[in-house]
Amino acid sequence: MSDEDKINYSHPYDRDHHNIMGSEGFPFSLPADLNFDPFTYNHHQLQNPTGFDHNHHSHMSFTSFLHGAAEYNTLSAAFDFSCSSSEAVNNSSSSKNLLEDALGTSNSVSENPPATPNSSVSFSSPEAGVEEDSSSKNRRDLQLKACEDGDHAMKSTKLKVKKKGEKVKQREQRFAFMTKSEVDNLEDGYRWRKYGQKAVKNSPFPRIFCNTLQQSDYIHFVIYQKLLQMHKPQKCNVKKRIERSFSNPSTVITTYEGQHNHHSPATLRGSAPCCRRSIPRLSQKLPLPGHHFSSKHQSSA
DNA sequence: CGAATTTGACCAGCGC
DNA sequence: GCGCTGGTCAAATTCG
Numbered sequence: 092m093s094d095e096d097k098i099n100y101s102h103p104y105d106r107d108h109h110n111i112m113g114s115e116g117f118p119f120s121l122p123a124d125l126n127f128d129p130f131t132y133n134h135h136q137l138q139n140p141t142g143f144d145h146n147h148h149s150h151m152s153f154t155s156f157l158h159g160a161a162e163y164n165t166l167s168a169a170f171d172f173s174c175s176s177s178e179a180v181n182n183s184s185s186s187k188n189l190l191e192d193a194l195g196t197s198n199s200v201s202e203n204p205p206a207t208p209n210s211s212v213s214f215s216s217p218e219a220g221v222e223e224d225s226s227s228k229n230r231r232d233l234q235l236k237a238c239e240d241g242d243h244a245m246k247s248t249k250l251k252v253k254k255k256g257e258k259v260k261q262r263e264q265r266f267a268f269m270t271k272s273e274v275d276n277l278e279d280g281y282r283w284r285k286y287g288q289k290a291v292k293n294s295p296f297p298r299i300f301c302n303t304l305q306q307s308d309y310i311h312f313v314i315y316q317k318l319l320q321m322h323k324p325q326k327c328n329v330k331k332r333i334e335r336s337f338s339n340p341s342t343v344i345t346t347y348e349g350q351h352n353h354h355s356p357a358t359l360r361g362s363a364p365c366c367r368r369s370i371p372r373l374s375q376k377l378p379l380p381g382h383h384f385s386s387k388h389q390s391s392a
Numbered sequence: 393c394g395a396a397t398t399t400g401a402c403c404a405g406c407g408c
Numbered sequence: 409g410c411g412c413t414g415g416t417c418a419a420a421t422t423c424g
Contacts, residue, residue: 285397287416300415330415 267346275299275333275343283331294337301331 283301291298329349336342 286418288397288399289414289416292413298414332415 265346265348267344269336270343270345271341272343273341275335281329291334291337294334296335296337296340298332298334301333303329303331 281303283303285299285301287300288297289300329347332346332348334344336344
């Protein structure tokens, strides 16, 4: 029996029935008038790291939710709802290993257990309010099943020091999560550009590398021009890594690295265009057992 | 035709 | 130093 089979997912929000998160909707929604930047809150303020204002029922983006959840140790902690069978996820060593690998950490789950045992959550529509497209059906089926304990992400921000005390390149904060979805690329409101794809060792599925598209969005370009006049703009260096689990092909592991320094296009235009062509098309390719990538990549796999 | 994606080449880090 | 691996670049290709 797979991990997913064991899990009875609870649905924290039902768009049509307005439930526990308030009448204005599930905090994943991305309303057109949203002006909340998911990555601008203080990383060290954990009182309400999700940015979700329970008193005012304000919205937050999916990414802010994920980001906040990572810093708040668990997703369930972020939302304060429980999952009926979270232990099934937590007890899945393979899931933990996959996430650890995605985060670039190891042997830390057992050593640093999450603040709460609940680390799984599901939702029916992570982007309620965003336009319904061909992937929305799949996204409705999407089940966020395991989120890492925040220590992983926090650890990754620490300076790595070589044995001799020499500083090495600092790694951006990472946050990985697993989703059960037919769609590889989970829409999160940002525009992503695929810049690379690599075969993964011991896996038939490739790893996809994306970074954010900031200036290609016209509205963002206008803002960018304004920023040019006001400040020296910083390049958004957020990266997104997508890979499908070899042991469980229905599971997609998404890893975010870094922080956005700009608003989500979805928050400005009410849409979330990103990698719409590449990922689904790629996912159609993936099951082909004989599909090879470049000879070099293949040889290195 | 411009934008987005693909993919071979390249680079850096790490272990041996 | 060498090979392996992960990550990135950028020219070519594909798509809308």
